[in-house]
Amino acid sequence: MKVITTKGVVKIYNPDKIPVKALNGVDLEISEGEFTAIVGPSGSGKTTLLNIIGGLDRPDEGDVEVGGHDIDAMSDNKLIDFRKEHIGFVFQAYNLIPVLTARENVEFVMLLQNRPKEERHGRAEELLRAVGLEDKMDKRPSELSGGQQQRVAVARALAPKPDFILADEPTANLDSKSTANLLDLMAQLNKEEKVTFIFSTHDQRVIDRARRVVTLVDGKVATDEVRESE
Amino acid sequence: MILIMAWRNIWRSMTRSLVVMGAIAVGIWAALSLTGFATGMVKSYVNNAVQNIVSHIQVHQPEFLDENEVKYNIPDAEAVEQAIRAEPGVKAVSVRSVVNGMISSSKGARGVSIKGVIPEEEARVNALDENIVEGDYLSGEGRNPILVSSELAKKLNVKVRSKVVLNFQDRGGSITAAAFRIVGIFDTDNNPFDLSHVFVRRNDLNSLLIPAADSSLAVEGLAHEIALMVDDIRQVNLIAASLSSKFPNLKVQTYREISPDLELYEGQIKNISLIYLTVIMLALVFGIINTMLMAVLERIKELGMLMAIGMNKLRVFLMIVLESALLGLVAMPVGLLLGYITIEYVGANGIDMSMYAKGLESFGMSSIIYFELDPIVYLQVAVGVFLTAILASIYPALKAIRLKPVEALRTI
Numbered sequence: 001m002k003v004i005t006t007k008g009v010v011k012i013y014n015p016d017k018i019p020v021k022a023l024n025g026v027d028l029e030i031s032e033g034e035f036t037a038i039v040g041p042s043g044s045g046k047t048t049l050l051n052i053i054g055g056l057d058r059p060d061e062g063d064v065e066v067g068g069h070d071i072d073a074m075s076d077n078k079l080i081d082f083r084k085e086h087i088g089f090v091f092q093a094y095n096l097i098p099v100l101t102a103r104e105n106v107e108f109v110m111l112l113q114n115r116p117k118e119e120r121h122g123r124a125e126e127l128l129r130a131v132g133l134e135d136k137m138d139k140r141p142s143e144l145s146g147g148q149q150q151r152v153a154v155a156r157a158l159a160p161k162p163d164f165i166l167a168d169e170p171t172a173n174l175d176s177k178s179t180a181n182l183l184d185l186m187a188q189l190n191k192e193e194k195v196t197f198i199f200s201t202h203d204q205r206v207i208d209r210a211r212r213v214v215t216l217v218d219g220k221v222a223t224d225e226v227r228e229s230e
Numbered sequence: 231m232i233l234i235m236a237w238r239n240i241w242r243s244m245t246r247s248l249v250v251m252g253a254i255a256v257g258i259w260a261a262l263s264l265t266g267f268a269t270g271m272v273k274s275y276v277n278n279a280v281q282n283i284v285s286h287i288q289v290h291q292p293e294f295l296d297e298n299e300v301k302y303n304i305p306d307a308e309a310v311e312q313a314i315r316a317e318p319g320v321k322a323v324s325v326r327s328v329v330n331g332m333i334s335s336s337k338g339a340r341g342v343s344i345k346g347v348i349p350e351e352e353a354r355v356n357a358l359d360e361n362i363v364e365g366d367y368l369s370g371e372g373r374n375p376i377l378v379s380s381e382l383a384k385k386l387n388v389k390v391r392s393k394v395v396l397n398f399q400d401r402g403g404s405i406t407a408a409a410f411r412i413v414g415i416f417d418t419d420n421n422p423f424d425l426s427h428v429f430v431r432r433n434d435l436n437s438l439l440i441p442a443a444d445s446s447l448a449v450e451g452l453a454h455e456i457a458l459m460v461d462d463i464r465q466v467n468l469i470a471a472s473l474s475s476k477f478p479n480l481k482v483q484t485y486r487e488i489s490p491d492l493e494l495y496e497g498q499i500k501n502i503s504l505i506y507l508t509v510i511m512l513a514l515v516f517g518i519i520n521t522m523l524m525a526v527l528e529r530i531k532e533l534g535m536l537m538a539i540g541m542n543k544l545r546v547f548l549m550i551v552l553e554s555a556l557l558g559l560v561a562m563p564v565g566l567l568l569g570y571i572t573i574e575y576v577g578a579n580g581i582d583m584s585m586y587a588k589g590l591e592s593f594g595m596s597s598i599i600y601f602e603l604d605p606i607v608y609l610q611v612a613v614g615v616f617l618t619a620i621l622a623s624i625y626p627a628l629k630a631i632r633l634k635p636v637e638a639l640r641t642i
């Protein structure tokens with residue numbers, strides 16, 4: 001089943017001054033259960049594409065369908081609700097809520113969804129255990145290493161049971177060991193829980209583990225390579 | 231959890247939060263103390279005037295108030311006095327004869343209002359006996375004793391036991407003069423009053439006011455003014471109305487009617503606290519806006535992330551407003567407590583304004599001011615500061631929800 005479909009997506013920054021075409025007609029389909037890396041040189045439009053798929057930005061031309069919904073037609077507030085229910089985000093700089101503990105960070109989106117307390121507690125513990133942080137549940141982000149913070153971010157992204165997870169250069173700030181651990185974790189979640197992951201990355205270690213690699217050059221899909229599973 | 235986040239957020243920059251909380255607490259303290267000071271000052275003026283000068287209610291012949299002539303005495307004063315004493319809620323009554331005349335010594339002369347009083351009765355109505363600073367209060371002994379104020383004594387260059395002469399017109403219109411001996415010197419802290427009033431015994435004055443040929447009036451029967459104090463100042467209007475209906479031919483006036491300035495000052499207390507509160511709230515608004523704006527601007531990326539993962543604008547708005555409200559709520563009890571302690575302490579011990587006492591006394595205020603505060607002011611200040619904190623957070627909160635997540639996330 002298709003979770004994401006883009007048709008002729010164009011995004012132009014600075015349209016009035018010096019226009020920069022960040023995306024120049026991107027057609028892409030991503031199906032449930034994929035483990036896809038979007039790669040390309042700096043300025044090729046990876047992050048812009050991820051932002052548009054994630055409903056954080058709007059295309060200037062073209063259509064974006066996520067889970068069968070035309071997200072460009074949604075109001076800003078509706079889009080916030082849509083992201084909360086359907087999309088999980090993992091950011092390059094972890095971006096956890098600094099004043100909340102690991103457990104509270106994971107619970108946060110479920111709280112925004114008005115899920116009952118017991119369910120929130122249970123799921124947060126289950127996810128933190130799954131990412132190997134059962135002994136760090138009550139630590140705040142500042143007390144965790146970069147790799148641990150990124151694991152909390154993955155657990156947080158998974159908490160609301162989204163249709164897919166968008167990860168913008170998730171390993172950019174991690175050392176090799178943390179990168180390997182994080183990739184193992186995501187690959188395992190993808191394999192066992194059928195979680196759909198879409199990354200933007202430069203990192204060869206991530207590209208090597210991806211089962212589909214979409215290469216963007218100058219805002220267009222240059223190559224789209226599907227590999228055999230590991 | 232939004233409440234928890236808001237609470238923890240305000241402690242992220244502890245120094246900044248403590249500074250703005252300190253400003254709020256000091257603002258509350260200042261609003262309470264200034265209002266307490268102003269209330270104490272006004273009450274001191276009103277009490278001083280009521281106790282020493284006007285009393286709660288005065289009864290006169292209407293013409294006496296217009297013409298100020300001795301012939302307009304209260305008819306059948308003894309019966310009126312009895313009826314007033316029988317009125318429920320009346321604490322003390324003093325029946326006075328009053329005449330305008332001149333007091334002179336070897337050094338000078340001044341126009342004064344001469345009040346003939348029964349010493350024990352007068353002491354119960356005003357604090358004249360307590361205001362004696364030299365010599366003694368009036369008593370039944372001696373011939374023609376008189377009380378003058380220290381201010382007047384200075385002008386006339388007289389002291390206790392000096393002799394002064396009073397000149398005035400009697401009921402028959404003839405000029406009468408009599409020698410009086412100063413037995414005591416008083417000071418009411420109200421210079422204009424002190425300079426223009428002297429007190430003698432009523433019988434001494436009446437025997438001079440009633441000409442020998444006039445047999446229509448006994449010495450005890452002549453009175454121009456009945457001053458009275460009531461048990462509860464809030465009952466003043468009620469008692470005055472009751473007396474008015476009993477004596478339709480007499481003019482019954484409350485202290486507010488006798489001295490409209492007292493009513494004006496009493497009415498000002500509420501305005502004073504509102505003015506102080508408004509000024510302080512305005513100052514606080516800018517302090518809080520500044521703090522909350524800084525709190526929002528340094529968290530742009532985080533706010534972008536919160537909106538990206540699904541926190542809607544209403545919740546972001548609420549979180550910022552809550553942070554500001556919590557700043558106010560934490561500082562509020564501290565400010566209220568500081569204010570309460572100040573009001574209670576200065577209310578009991580007074581603040582010595584003797585440096586400016588000369589100026590104060592010329593306005594009829596005492597040199598020691600006791601702070602006083604209507605408990606409702608604490609509530610007004612608390613609500614005012616809480617609303618200020620909420621109001622001041624609206625602009626920063628609007629700024630936060632106008633952020634576009636994708637742009638906010640890009641900031642460093």
